[in-house]
Amino acid sequence: MAQITRRQFIQIGGASAGALAVGSGLATKWWGLDRDPIPDPETDGDKVVPTFCELCFWKCGVLAHVKNGRVTKLKGNPAHPLSRGRLCPRGTGGVAQLYDPDRLKQPLVRVNKRGEEVFEEVSWDKALDEVAGKLLAVREKYGPEALALFTHGYGGSWFSHLVKAYGTPNIGAPSYAQCRGPREVGYGMTFGQGLGSPESIDIENARCLVLIGSHLGENMHNTQVQEMATAIGHGCELVVVDPRFSTAAGKARYWLPIKPGTDIALLLAWTNVLISEGRYDAEYVTKYATGFDELKKHVADKTPEWAHPITGLKPELIRESGRFLASFRPATLIHPGRHVTWYGDDTQRARAMAILTALLGAWGRRGGYLLPSPLEIPKFPYTAYSYKPKAPVDRPASLYPLADETLASGLCDATIPGKSAYPIKSWFVYGTNLLQVLPDPRQTRQAIQELDFIVSVDIYPSEICGWSDVVLPECTYLERCDEVWSPAYKQPFVAVRQAAVEPMYESKPGWWIARELAQRLGLKDYFPWKDSVEYAEHRIKAAGLDCATLKSTGVILGKRVPTCEEEGAQLSFSTESQKIELFSKTLAAAGHDPLPKYTPVEEPPPGMFRLLFGRSPVHTFGRTVNNRFLSQIVDENELWLNTDIAADQALKSGDQVVLVNQDGVKSNPIKVKVTQRIRGDCVYMIHGYGHTAKGLRFARGRGASDSELCTRYKVDPIMGGTGMNVNFVRLERPESA
Amino acid sequence: MKSRYAMTMDTQRCVGCQSCVLGCKAENDLPEHGFRDWVVVETRGEFPTLTQEIRSQRCNHCSEPACVTACPTGASHVAVGGTVLVNYDKCSGCKACIAACPYSARYVHAKGYIDKCTFCLHRVQRGEAPSCVDICPTRSLTFGDLSDPDSEVSQQLRGRKHKVLEPERGLEPNLYFLQ
Numbered sequence: 001m002a003q004i005t006r007r008q009f010i011q012i013g014g015a016s017a018g019a020l021a022v023g024s025g026l027a028t029k030w031w032g033l034d035r036d037p038i039p040d041p042e043t044d045g046d047k048v049v050p051t052f053c054e055l056c057f058w059k060c061g062v063l064a065h066v067k068n069g070r071v072t073k074l075k076g077n078p079a080h081p082l083s084r085g086r087l088c089p090r091g092t093g094g095v096a097q098l099y100d101p102d103r104l105k106q107p108l109v110r111v112n113k114r115g116e117e118v119f120e121e122v123s124w125d126k127a128l129d130e131v132a133g134k135l136l137a138v139r140e141k142y143g144p145e146a147l148a149l150f151t152h153g154y155g156g157s158w159f160s161h162l163v164k165a166y167g168t169p170n171i172g173a174p175s176y177a178q179c180r181g182p183r184e185v186g187y188g189m190t191f192g193q194g195l196g197s198p199e200s201i202d203i204e205n206a207r208c209l210v211l212i213g214s215h216l217g218e219n220m221h222n223t224q225v226q227e228m229a230t231a232i233g234h235g236c237e238l239v240v241v242d243p244r245f246s247t248a249a250g251k252a253r254y255w256l257p258i259k260p261g262t263d264i265a266l267l268l269a270w271t272n273v274l275i276s277e278g279r280y281d282a283e284y285v286t287k288y289a290t291g292f293d294e295l296k297k298h299v300a301d302k303t304p305e306w307a308h309p310i311t312g313l314k315p316e317l318i319r320e321s322g323r324f325l326a327s328f329r330p331a332t333l334i335h336p337g338r339h340v341t342w343y344g345d346d347t348q349r350a351r352a353m354a355i356l357t358a359l360l361g362a363w364g365r366r367g368g369y370l371l372p373s374p375l376e377i378p379k380f381p382y383t384a385y386s387y388k389p390k391a392p393v394d395r396p397a398s399l400y401p402l403a404d405e406t407l408a409s410g411l412c413d414a415t416i417p418g419k420s421a422y423p424i425k426s427w428f429v430y431g432t433n434l435l436q437v438l439p440d441p442r443q444t445r446q447a448i449q450e451l452d453f454i455v456s457v458d459i460y461p462s463e464i465c466g467w468s469d470v471v472l473p474e475c476t477y478l479e480r481c482d483e484v485w486s487p488a489y490k491q492p493f494v495a496v497r498q499a500a501v502e503p504m505y506e507s508k509p510g511w512w513i514a515r516e517l518a519q520r521l522g523l524k525d526y527f528p529w530k531d532s533v534e535y536a537e538h539r540i541k542a543a544g545l546d547c548a549t550l551k552s553t554g555v556i557l558g559k560r561v562p563t564c565e566e567e568g569a570q571l572s573f574s575t576e577s578q579k580i581e582l583f584s585k586t587l588a589a590a591g592h593d594p595l596p597k598y599t600p601v602e603e604p605p606p607g608m609f610r611l612l613f614g615r616s617p618v619h620t621f622g623r624t625v626n627n628r629f630l631s632q633i634v635d636e637n638e639l640w641l642n643t644d645i646a647a648d649q650a651l652k653s654g655d656q657v658v659l660v661n662q663d664g665v666k667s668n669p670i671k672v673k674v675t676q677r678i679r680g681d682c683v684y685m686i687h688g689y690g691h692t693a694k695g696l697r698f699a700r701g702r703g704a705s706d707s708e709l710c711t712r713y714k715v716d717p718i719m720g721g722t723g724m725n726v727n728f729v730r731l732e733r734p735e736s737a
Numbered sequence: 738m739k740s741r742y743a744m745t746m747d748t749q750r751c752v753g754c755q756s757c758v759l760g761c762k763a764e765n766d767l768p769e770h771g772f773r774d775w776v777v778v779e780t781r782g783e784f785p786t787l788t789q790e791i792r793s794q795r796c797n798h799c800s801e802p803a804c805v806t807a808c809p810t811g812a813s814h815v816a817v818g819g820t821v822l823v824n825y826d827k828c829s830g831c832k833a834c835i836a837a838c839p840y841s842a843r844y845v846h847a848k849g850y851i852d853k854c855t856f857c858l859h860r861v862q863r864g865e866a867p868s869c870v871d872i873c874p875t876r877s878l879t880f881g882d883l884s885d886p887d888s889e890v891s892q893q894l895r896g897r898k899h900k901v902l903e904p905e906r907g908l909e910p911n912l913y914f915l916q
Contacts, residue, residue, distance in 0.1 A: 036814050036824045040859035041766040073763040076872065086874040092759040217752030222874050229750040229875030245780070247752050250789030257785045617754035629762070632770055633755050642784065676784045 043072040049500040050077055050554025052485065054153060054477035055090040055097070056620040057175065058082060058198065059485060060222050061555050062091060064478060064500035071095050071478055071500050080555045081223070081491040082198060088220040089618045089630065096629030097459070097476055098504070102697050104461055104473030105505035114448060117466040117694050124506065124516070131470050132520030134453040135166065138426040141452075144168050145390045146425040148411040152432035154497070155474065157483040158514035158532075159430045159457070165518065165526040167387030170424065172394060172408035174437040177721045183340045185402055185719040186350025189584045191363055192574035194404070195336050200372035200490045200563070203227035203335075207367055208328035210239045212263055212353060214337040217247040220617040221338070239325050241266060243612065244640065244684055245677035254321040259312040260610050260682050260725060261343045261601030266318060267352035268598060269307035272299040273322035274359050281329055281361030288571060289358055291583025291594075298595045310598065329360040331367025344714025344723035347402075348596040351584070355596070358580045364571040366564050371571075372488035375558030378542040380535060383525050393420045400720035402590060407720045412438055415447035429456040430510070431474075435463040436622045436688065436705070439713035439722045457513060460626060461695025473507040480509035481532040484539055492558030494543070496536060496550050511535070592718050601726070608662070608728040609645075610682040613706040622688035626699040637703035638673040640684040641731075646674040649731060659683075659704060659729040663711045669734040670704035683729065741800070741883040742818030742856055743911040744870070745893050746793050751877040753778055753791040760872035764857065768847035773854040774869055793869065793878065796821060796842035796854035797902070797910030807837035812851070818882065819911065820858055825850040839903055840910070856880065883911070 045065030053060045053074075061080020065072045074094050078085035107127030108119035122130075138146050144167025149159055151173055160171050176184075184194030195201075203209060204227035216228055228248075232238075238252035241263060249255040258266060274280040275296050285292050304318035311318070325332050334353045340346050362368030394410025395403065412434070414420035415427070427448070435441045448454060448467050456468040465471045474480075478500045486494040503509065511532040518527045529535040537547045550556050562569035575581045588594035604610050618633045619625060639657060646652065653674045659667040668690050678684055690705025714723040753776045761773050774795035781788050802821045805813045812827035813834050823834075823843075828850035835843045835851065846852040857867035861880070865871065870878040881890035890913070893899075898916040 036816060036822065038816065038822070038858045038862065039825065039855060041764065043764055043766050072766075085871075086876075087756060087760070087872055088874055089754050089756045089759045092756065092763050092872070095763065217754070220754055220874070225752060225754070226874050226876070229752070229877065232749055233747075233876075245784075245787050245789070247789075247791070250780070250787070250791070251749065255785065255787075617752070617756075618759070628769075629759070632762070632772075633758065644784075675780075676782065676787060677780060679784070 043067070045072055049498055050552070051478070051498045051500060052080070052495050052554070053087070053091050053094060054155075055094055055624060057153065058221050058223070059154060059495070060087060060091055061495060062087065062094070063554075066500050069501060071098055077554050079553050080495060081489065081493050081557065083222055084226060086222065086226060088222045088225070089633065090220065090620055090624060091222070093618070093624060093627050093630040094476070094478055096627045097624070098478045098501070100460075100626060100628070102461065102626055102695055103459055103476075103505070103507070104465070104471060105507065107473060107506065108471040110469045114469070115445065115467050119471065124508065127470055127472060128516050128520055131455050131472070132517055134469070135426065135521060138452055139166065142423055142425050144387055145170060145393065146423055147428060148172065148415070148424050148426070149428045149430065150174065150408055150411065150432050150434055151430040153430070154485065155477070155480070155482050155510035156430045158511045159428060161382070161526065162514045162518055162523070163428060164385050165523045166521060167385070167389055169389040169392045170394065170406065170411055172406040172411045174408040174432055174434070176405040177403070177407040177409050177719070178341055178437055178439070179339050181341065181403065181405065181719055182346035182716055182721045183336050183338075183350045184404060186347045187336060187354045188404065189402070189575070189586055190351060190354035190358065190581055196372070196488060198223060198487060198489055199336060200370040200488070201333060201335065202367050202370050202490070202564070203333060204230040205331060205367040206231050206236050206333035207331040208237045208239065208325050208333070210241070210325055210332065210334045211248050212241045212267070212334065212337060212349075213342070214335050215242065215244075215246040215248060215614050216335065218617055219338065219615045237324070237328070239321055243679045243682050254317070254324065256313050256317060256321060257679055259310070259679070260612065262311040262598065264345065264349050264352050264596055265302070265307040265310040265598040266313065267349070267356055268299050268302040268596065269304045269318050270322040270325070271295070271352070271356055271359065272302045273304065273319055274326050274356070275299060277323070279323065279326040280359035284330070284361035285359065288573070289580040289582050290577050291581060294583040295355065295595060310600075326360065330362045330365040332360045332362055333368050334360070334362070341716070341721040342723050342725040343601055344716050344721075344726070345599055346716050346721055346723060347718040348593065352596040355582050358582060363580065364564050364569060366566045368564070370490040370563035371569050372490055372563070373492050373561050374488040375486045375492040375494045375556070376543065377484060377486045377494055377539050380539055390422065393422055393424060395720055397421070400718070402586070403719040409438055409722050410720060412444055412447050415450055416443070417450060425452045427451055427454040429454065429464055429468065431458060433462040433464050433622055435467070436707045439710045439724050441707055442711060457510065459507070460623070461693055462622070463691065463693045465695070466693050472513055473505065474510050474513065475503035475507035479503040479507070480511070481536060482510070483532070484536050490563045491560055493555050494540070494545065494550070494558070495555045498551065498554070587718070590718070604681060604728045605662070608730045610725065611659070611661070611706060611709055611727045611729045612682050612684045612725055613687040614684065616686045619686065619688055622691060622699075625688050625691060625702065626696045628698055631698065634686070635702060637670060637686040637689040639670045639704070640673050640675055640678045642678050642680040643674055643676050645680045646672065651731070656734050657731040658734045659709060660732055661709045661711060662728045665709055665711050667704035667709055668701065738884045740818040740885075741911070742798065742820050742861070743881065743883045743890050743913065744795075744856070744867075745879045745890050745899070745913045745915055747877040747915040748790050748792055749915065750875040751791045751793060752875055754874065756872050756874055757793045757869035757878065760868045764868035765855075767852070771844055771846060771852060773852065792914055794840070794902075795869070795912065797840055797908070797912045798854075798856060800909035800911065801907060803837040803839070803908055804834035804843065807833040809833060817858065817862075818856070820856045821853070822855055822858070823851055823853060839906055839908070
């Protein structure tokens with residue numbers, strides 16, 4: 001808040017407004033001698049720094065307004081292809097993250113037992129010496145591969161580089177096996193490439209958008225939500241498959257309130273309708289795909305009538321919606337989803353979606369899936385890593401050969417003795433609260449107890465920090481320059497993250513922490529730059545781009561190359577057959593179903609409900625739950641409960657319940673939201689609540705934790721993803737105090 | 738012709754994300770739990786036959802503003818473009834305007850005066866759109882001058898089915914919801 005009084009600054013504002021208002025026809029109304037002023041809150045910065053957001057992983061272009069050394073507000077950067085001048089609600093909340101009084105302020109060294117959250121504040125020198133000493137001891141005793149890095153967020157690149165130089169291959173991001181991994185493999189098996197981030201899908205030109213459990217609009221991937229609105233403005237129709245009447249379902253021509261876990265049956269029935277009624281793109285399939293005959297045979301009996309008892313959807317609804325979505329091909333976009341680790345058959349569900357996409361002829365076509373390309377920025381010319389690391393330890397040799405990234409959950413498993421080829425004895429955790437991210441936090445805590453050493457780099461004193469031996473306070477994204485970013489996207493670009501203000505407290509940027517550790521680990525030569533700005537400038541210059549331009553605009557666009565057939569792109573597929581593989585020989589060879597099959601999911605026992613979780617537009621996982629600005633909109637999660645079920649249980653909105661899962665694990669009390677908007681066999685809550693960390697003074701004790709209730713998960717046999725929608729809960733009244 | 742500022746809100750595009758609400762708070766440096774705009778989600782029907790409307794709401798800047806009539810000190814007044822403003826210096830915080838406003842558009846600011854949406858006139862007079870319009874990811878909000886038949890808002894109201902809230906009160910609200 002401004003230090004001058006409101007009245008003072010109204011006077012100032014009034015004076016300047018008068019000067020600017022010349023010729024605007026400003027109505028003047030006089031009350032005695034006072035003219036009514038136009039109030040000006042004067043939040044515009046005296047400088048504006050372009051950077052990109054870190055409130056979520058989408059990384060929108062942001063303009064940070066800085067006034068008298070403080071960030072006053074954040075706006076969307078109009079030049080940036082992801083924000084297009086707009087921000088999602090979380091993006092505006094970056095200021096409250098920067099000025100959060102609960103931020104980590106000083107390096108911490110653990111005093112009591114792990115998990116007791118008792119620390120001593122120490123100097124950076126002491127903390128860094130401690131970390132380096134322990135990491136050297138682990139390497140000495142067990143070898144470099146005994147270190148695992150868990151990382152999430154764009155600051156993680158410095159630490160990936162550091163631990164590769166140290167000699168470990170064990171670098172895992174939960175964004176793979178706990179999130180989008182099955183999708184990458186499922187689409188990869190079909191089209192020869194996954195989707196990455198941001199996905200190059202053409203929502204804005206789609207004429208029909210099909211969401212399979214994706215709750216876009218609550219899930220605020222800024223660009224995708226913008227494009228969905230644009231498409232709706234053009235008359236795009238929505239088909240939404242969700243046990244819950246999501247925001248998107250409220251805009252849909254067809255809402256299919258499917259029984260949870262049965263999506264593959266619906267997708268096969270739609271495939272049956274398309275093929276049996278000749279509604280697929282035969283020319284496209286003949287030209288580009290292989291395995292159509294096998295597919296046709298496979299779905300011949302997968303009629304809407306067959307899917308009806310499985311999905312709970314009427315055959316007419318399945319048939320009619322299938323015909324409807326086919327009528328817009330090729331501009332029918334089956335959205336690939338993002339967080340797709342649900343039931344352990346997730347790669348096969350992604351396959352079924354990819355196959356349907358192929359039948360619609362929507363891959364490489366306008367309004368479907370576009371072909372992305374990056375703006376090529378040469379890598380920094382680092383010295384080659386001297387260690388020849390062993391194979392990662394995240395999965396047993398015979399399992400999940402088709403996974404194309406390291407499994408974070410696998411690294412956690414491997415830490416428990418007797419489960420892996422070699423021991424993991426040390427964890428380096430960057431920006432990911434593993435106790436909320438990995439399924440079954442009991443197992444995560446058990447693994448941590450097996451470690452010789454664990455260090456966390458974070459901005460918040462999250463639960464994982466409380467279980468760490470050393471905690472290093474990173475500054476927020478508004479206080480640092482990170483690695484440059486040039487993803488493969490339909491519009492190639494390169495963006496920079498620049499510091500809007502100096503780091504607060506004793507917090508330090510990630511690049512500094514990594515470089516300081518490198519010096520202490522004898523890896524100094526791997527960080528041959530003064531700071532991240534020098535590093536970034538080197539890469540930008542090497543690409544032949546102008547640093548000054550990039551600094552002033554935050555983003556440089558690359559030349560757009562044809563992204564679809566309509567623009568002249570030639571389709572090619574880097575699968576084994578060089579075609580779209582409807583029937584996957586690769587999967588068959590690995591011992592999996594070459595065509596997706598529906599396998600029945602376990603039903604909730606009587607009196608229990610399937611626990612589903614999702615997103616709020618104003619929060620990102622548990623990372624923003626302590627953000628007091630965003631929490632003015634949502635400050636706890638609620639349990640969505642079907643109206644009829646609530647009546648049976650004599651519950652009304654606002655009543656508190658405790659959830660007890662199949663393993664007897666109890667949640668914190670959570671408020672019930674009684675609603676018609678959900679089926680009766682499941683309950684739903686926003687993920688990320690129920691924090692227990694003492695340092696999160698605002699978040700602590702608010703709402704219930706879905707993570708603690710996810711004590712069971714079903715592993716995807718194809719790529720090792722952890723399906724987490726397999727937990728059941730019953731509702732109990734909280735014990736009165 | 739005298740300008741008549743208005744806003745349209747496209748209920749089909751809006752996802753209720755609350756960027757408008759938080760963007761407004763940041764732009765206007767509003768106190769904790771002070772809001773000049775808010776989101777309403779209205780669901781009708783019974784599972785599974787449901788319909789939903791999402792609205793981003795704020796002061797309607799009525800052409801016949803009950804709040805201005807009710808204000809005993811002259812703090813609430815009509816400014817450029819028919820925008821209803823509060824002169825904080827003149828406001829005694831008596832809340833007569835809050836009682837008079839059927840849209841609950843006003844709240845008591847932490848500093849004692851009554852606060853409400855200003856259509857971000859401080860931005861408008863610089864040629865910028867109000868903050869909520871500027872930040873909205875779905876471009877659901879449009880601000881403009883109804884006295885100009887070529888303005889985007891005028892065109893939208895000619896071309897789209899729309900409604901205002903509680904028209905029967907005769908306050909002539911200027912926040913239009915496109916259906």
